[in-house]
Amino acid sequence: MMGEQKRRGRKNWSRALMAHRMHRLRDSSMMPPLDRGPQDGPKNATLDCGWGRLLFAPTFESAEALVDSLRQEKPEQRDIVIYIRDPHVVVAAAPQELFLDPSHTYRLDLATYRQAASRPRGFVVRRLASPEDADAVNSIYLQRKMVPVPPEFFLARGRRDRALIHLVAEDTDTGRVIGTVTGVDHAHVGGTKSADRIEGSSLWCLAVDPQATRPGIGEALVRHLAAHFQARGAPWLDLSVLHNNAQAIALYEKLGFVRVPCFAVKRKNPINEALFAPPPPDEARLNPYARLIVDEARRRGILVEITDAEAGFFRLTHGARSIHCRESLSELTSAVAMSICDDKTVTRRVVSRAGVRVPDQILAGDMEALESFLAKYEQVVVKPARGEQGKGVAVGLSDFEAVLAAIERARAFSDQVVIEEFVEGQDLRLVVIDYKLVAAAIRRPAHIMGDGMTSVRDLIERQSRRRAAATGGESRIPIDDETERCLAKLDLTLDSVPEAGREVTVRRTANLHTGGTIHDVTDHVHPDLVDAAVRAARAIEIPVTGIDFVVKSPYESDYVFIEANERPGLANHEPQPTAQRFIDLLFPHSMPASARASWTGEICPG
Structure with missing residues (x-):
């Protein structure tokens, strides 16, 4: 009875503490954190982050001054006005140029934040420190459809500017950078005197390599940044997250972030187009492989007609030339x-x-030939003679009964089944x-990385969510007979808990x-x-x-x-210019003359 009372007491205390935190944060955020007005602090405070500038709205004297500053945005960059007191007024000052960012602002109270008791396994979080780090971060940015940063910015201003901190997560086994986050210390934006400092800190550009297998990378990066600013004495850590990014929002709320009524404004530029001008309903239903090509066509002024969104069919027209496509398959x-x-x-x-x-192969059907083939090669591959996307394929089979079972599974996709030398x-x-x-x-x-605490099933589901998020739902790890067969070869089941650092291949x-x-x-x-x-x-x-x-x-x-x-799937190879070369093939006159000469091997006239 006494134990039950203690548990109830701890539970009630925890609820009260959370309510207090939320009340405290919401009270502190009913006005933007920069409420002194421009006369008491830095004037027109901006910070260059490499991918664009942060403009601290309360340091500007008027909406017109903010608009004038936004008009100085550089090509291929994304400026963001943050902490706007009256966003409707700012947007109304230039409605053809600006839009209200459809993101939520979340805040972490660093006065009450408690660091995690356990440290991440299999990777470390450290500062960005080398040209190789900068290249790796930009690679992750590009995979996540984010704006890359000039490497020299990371290595020059990014190092000496105390307002900025760039962190990376490094895999301890491979030395590969698998995640990154940028932090901004508001106290070092604008003036340097204590009276001129802007309060708080913020988190930007959290990104995890979509192919990383370690669990908990994003959480570790956020926690490390929070601990860093907590040690500097910052009162809070803010971040902006798209309103429909449920996975990220769940992580932030788990860590104690609370939503606050702060807003941001951006310019209507090509980078931001998806935020202020969503595609027509048909185009929105295209998969990433078709969408990549359609976007490149539109960028060149080529007319796009979606003929069947679900199957990825569209027609491209440029001048008198019209070509029907299904993703990267065209009439050519x-x-x-x-x-x-x-x-x-x-x-x-x-x-x-x-x-x-080519490898040796036979068709399924002749048992004697199959036995001889298996004896000759020891391991074989079974796959449908017709099919795609790896469906019905089994790799590395050595047992005769397993081969027969794989043949039956493959026949669900094609009447003819191929047995091939492995x-x-x-x-x-x-x-x-x-x-x-x-x-x-x-x-x-597909492979997962054990952490000594999580089952194979849960690790697969986590990794599958990450892959799906990075590919528009096109890449997921199935949990089926083939998955269980691969695990069985490793003496594992879906309920096994692999030891920390063990890499487990779950598909062949x-x-x-x-x-x-x-x-x-x-x-x-x-x-x-x-x-x-x-x-x-x-x-x-x-x-x-x-x-x-x-x-x-x-x-x-x-x-x-x-x-x-x-x-x-051309989208799988970004940032290589696959969509550009595809459109070049279809409409060679749509590319610049210099690019045409380079691609065709012609001499470009001087």
Whole structure:
């Protein structure tokens, strides 16, 4: 009885404390935190963050002064006016140029904030410190559709300006940067005298590598930044988050952030277009692969007509030329080329005649041939002769009964099933457009990282959410028979708890639709691999394709051809210019003359 009373007392005390915190924060935020007025502090306070400027609205004397400052926004950057007392007045001063940002502001009371008892496992949080760090951060920004920052800014002003702090999360096993966050110390914006200082601090640009497997990266970055500003004596930490980013909002509320009535205003520029001018309903339903191409077409002034949003069909028209597309598949790809790619046995024969190395394979149906094939190669791959997105594919099978079961699963996707020699190596995708290499990437099967506390099932679900968020819902890790088979080979089940630091491969195929990750090697791929991919594309006579090889290394010449995809997902290879090259192929006169000369190999007239 006494124990129950104590538990109730602790629960009631916890509720009272939370209510007190929320009341305190909301009271403090009913007016913007910069309520002294411009006459008592810095005038027209701005801070260059590399991706754009923060403009502290209460330090400006009028809405007109704010508008004039916003008009100085640099190309390809995003300025943000924060802590606006009367956002409707500011927007009304230039309604054709400005819009109210559809984001919520959240605040963490650093006076009552308590640091986490446990430290993150498998990675450390530290300051950005090198050109390699800067490149890694920009890579994450680009994957997250964020504005990159000039590397020299990180390494020069970002180091010496006390108003800014750039943190990164580094994987302790690989040394790879897997997350980043930027903090702003308001006290060092504008004047330097204590009387001139702006109160508080803020968090910006929280981003986690969508292919990172460590759990808790975002939370650790936020906590580290909060602890940093708490040590500096800042009263609070603010952040802005899009109103529909439920996953991020859940994290912030878990950490004790409370929503406050503060607002931001931005300029109507191409970077912000999705925030103030959402696409038509049909266009909004396009998947990321179709949307990437449509956006590039619109950017060039090409007319876009969505013919079937759910399936990714659209028509592009420029002048007298009109081309119907389904994602990266266009009318320029013939039905014959598509048929060759559709049947993996035909694809193999066609590219083999062009001198491209192919693995041995047989068709399912002859039991004696199957037994002999399995005895010869020990491990095999079972896949539908027709299919895409890795559906029905089983890799690395050695048991006869397992092969038979995989054949039955594959028959759900195609009447003909292929049994293929298993070749050990890495999965390399080469995107070839107009018979030139545009992008090359190593694709890794879906894998998770143990933390010693979380079950395999929960780790898969967390990783799947991260992959889905980064790909518009296109990449998820299925929990099915193939997943359980892969786990069983490792003596694990979905309820097992892998030890901290253990990497567990939960799928054998590297397809992105089943949770695989992609790692760009375009600038380093061996020229023999490029030559083989182009020969394969020419043999099929297909102008846009994704050629899949198994390689020992992308830096070596050894390879084996696996398949050709007639509709490669161009969005998977950003920031390589896949959509640009696709539109160049369809409408060569829509690109600048200098780019046209570079792409076609012509001499640009001086």
